[in-house]
Amino acid sequence: MHAPAHRVAVISDDQVGPLYGREVAERLREAGHDVTVLTFPSGEASKNRTWWAALTDEMLGAGLGRDCAVVGVGGGVTTDLAGFVAATYLRSVPIIQVPTSTLAMIDASVGGKTGVDVPAGKNLVGAFYAPRAVVADTSVLTTLNALHRSEGLVEAVKHGAIRDEAHMISVRRSVPGLLAADAAICADVIARSVRIKAEVVAEDEFEQGLRQILNFGHTIGHALEAAANYRIGHGRAVAYGMVAEARIGEALGITDEGTAARLAEALSPLTERGRLDVDASHARTFLGADKKSRGGRVRFVLLRRIGEVAHEQGWTHEVGEEVARDALNEILHGW
């Protein structure tokens, strides 16, 4: 019996493509699908409107209709970019995400945020668009270099910091096993992080309230990434961002004292903590473009303590320009 071929576009970058994109395409072909393989240059610099348009036009050129599906195979850049292509292609076709990095498994592939970066900042254009399925094979992680593996775990520390102190402690304790890509330990930490994120997203898919807590560390983190023109990785930038934002909370008397130090201790085995080669005034400009800003003022997610976000009049706090600027300047020197 011949099942009608379903048309599939497999999107991955030029590093992951030859490794896993091709393999996923092969399996889909064996299952009787008609597969088009699309690639883009690896790196955050490709997560832009130009590549979004080019991938879209390639799919149109291949004659893919509304009955097609997109499969994104790769790290966070790929899942964000392929997701936004799928969200807007013929006003949306299904996306299946196949994350191949720690970061994408823990974070980027969960929760349906898709999008691209623009000159004004990171992820400022996009769509909330949930994948039909996420297929994560943790054995793939053994092939990542140690830096990619460890920086991806910064988001796991974040999940602990905002919702589950025990998870943060467990991530810290599991670092040797995680860095050695021990399959059982990786699967356990990833599953627990995904569960935390999924609970938050299930309660507030479109980020009207609670979901904002997932942005802890990202207000300053995104500004650092953009100001560095994405030469520093997302995980590393968020680590600096979390320490800086914990210090802001402590300075305002909202966050328990010692919280920034505990975060720094948990993050230190995962990423470098030295001085950043980022222009301070450049970073301040990007801070002003943050998506959480309201009426032109930047807002921060602030911890009460490890495992709990401060929540008085909403999940974000307006922070005076001077306090934010001081924290930004300070974190550029390392932590």
Place this chain on the structure above:
Amino acid sequence: MHAPAHRVAVISDDQVGPLYGREVAERLREAGHDVTVLTFPSGEASKNRTWWAALTDEMLGAGLGRDCAVVGVGGGVTTDLAGFVAATYLRSVPIIQVPTSTLAMIDASVGGKTGVDVPAGKNLVGAFYAPRAVVADTSVLTTLNALHRSEGLVEAVKHGAIRDEAHMISVRRSVPGLLAADAAICADVIARSVRIKAEVVAEDEFEQGLRQILNFGHTIGHALEAAANYRIGHGRAVAYGMVAEARIGEALGITDEGTAARLAEALSPLTERGRLDVDASHARTFLGADKKSRGGRVRFVLLRRIGEVAHEQGWTHEVGEEVARDALNEILHGW
């Protein structure tokens, strides 16, 4: 008492902007809102990714955050383009549509389809994104030129043709009053058309089934528009498309004989019916890129009779290449 200013981006084209965009902005300012006015060059040629990106960047440059709203003031090009800007700005901000043309009031502003044209064809990139509100002031129609007023009514004829024979007859009977912009007659026809469209959309917002019937006349219509590089208006193109697609249905024995002739009679006072200056092979290429195509084959919505769409195995029918090509070639000579 001072209400906190809400930030609003008013988007309109450079023809409607000075007339109504500015007026809408003024009223919003009087109500205490902080208003940014954005304009783009009038015409379908601006409904592209370049203008979508430029308007987005202008809003980012103005520091508009997630608490802003977009107001689209204009015809169908504006409501589609402004809608897609809002759908993707910071992963979506609310849109309020203020349609100022017959076509936009009857059709484009209802149902949440937003998007842009790309080289491969019309509306091939976009999002389903419902407006928070649609504000239609039919007195505005008196200022449209007769051509814009009448070609917009082609969609009203379509609403009758697919769902409500009496509506088609009533539109035909109302033509003198509609062309004279008689307020009561316009309001009546628009309200009935919006009701038909809204019923269909309510049943199938994301076009998985029934909503496809709204594409009657659009498969060939969009191909004609794209092949003419949008030098012919949407209403006119859809009129040619409906007659051609009724003829396809008649040729296949699906549509009652005489249906194409009745449609032609109803449409004749609304638009020109002469030969089109469009390259046939160019139009055939665009036909292949239609969003309803599946497995590479083009599908058509076909009438059973005036007021009823044929519905056997789904709402669309696969049509042989030769039949589609013949109908396309024939309609280029006029009807």
